[in-house]
Ligand SMILES: C[C@@](CO)(OP(=O)(O)O)[C@H](O)COP(=O)(O)OP(=O)(O)OC[C@H]1O[C@@H](n2ccc(N)nc2=O)[C@H](O)[C@@H]1O
């Protein structure tokens with residue numbers, strides 16, 4: 001079976017506190033981006049083990065370290081499923097804060113669930129996804145969610161951005177999630193993110209913020225410049241996504257957004 005593993009953007013991201021387990025409690029709204037996705041095909045071989053075949057963007061880790069293989073091992077150890085070929089067509093940039101790897105991992109969990117007839121309840125899939133990562137759980141639902149805890153605790157956050165155009169720019173340099181968390185200064189916002197996001201998009205700039213921007217922009221001026229470019233081009237709202245380095249802009253004027261097609265291939269009507 002073939003699944004589309006779409007990516008996500010973060011609409012606001014507050015890092016609230018560092019936890020005793022080394023993770024951070026955060027508050028963010030994750031929003032699925034349907035137009036930018038990897039393809040994940042999983043086939044049963046009838047044998048044992050898993051083989052990963054990759055096409056497209058080459059990921060900077062060995063096949064055994066690919067999250068698709070981690071997802072397979074997790075499901076094999078837990079439910080005894082075995083014998084698959086996984087074909088990954090990689091289109092979502094990594095080191096981007098777009099959650100491409102997380103989405104691939106969750107796609108493998110879902111495919112194995114279906115192929116082997118496990119019929120896991122959503123909450124069980126969420127629990128397995130949360131063992132793989134922190135923003136993997138989001139992709140089980142893949143609809144706008146307010147994510148709390150270390151990112152794996154979800155509440156649906158219906159948000160209609162229909163009519164807007166999303167432009168994503170991925171600067172050449174990447175940022176690792178670890179690097180971003182290492183530089184962040186946790187803080188409690190005066191008004192919780194959900195309240196600020198319920199205001200019109202035109203009011204978001206300056207109120208809906210991403211706590212990783214301060215330290216990431218200081219270390220990578222090109223990423224700050226990319227965000228400023230989106231605002232100068234007419235974005236109502238622009239921000240870095242997650243831990244970066246991708247930045248995105250929301251445009252209410254499709255023509256202004258379309259002018260950025262020379263700059264980036266990632267222009268999508270929402
Ligand atoms: C920052 C966010 C925002 O959506 O996404 P990305 O921008 O990377 O896509 C997520 O928190 C990334 O989640 P994910 O990529 O799954 O991270 P994990 O593999 O679980 O953790 C990688 C490392 O990041 C740190 N980490 C992660 C999540 C969290 N809530 N607190 C942390 O401190 C830890 O140091 C951890 O070892």
Ligand SMILES: Nc1ncnc2c1ncn2[C@@H]1O[C@H](COP(=O)(O)OP(=O)(O)O)[C@@H](O)[C@H]1O
Pocket residue numbers: 059060061065066067068093094095096097098099100101102103104105175176177242243244
């Ligand atoms: N299938 C995969 N796709 C992307 N990255 C992967 C994958 N499997 C493992 N990784 C590792 O995870 C890292 C971050 O992946 P990704 O989820 O794309 O991060 P981010 O959301 O921060 O851009 C990569 O640099 C790579 O080493």
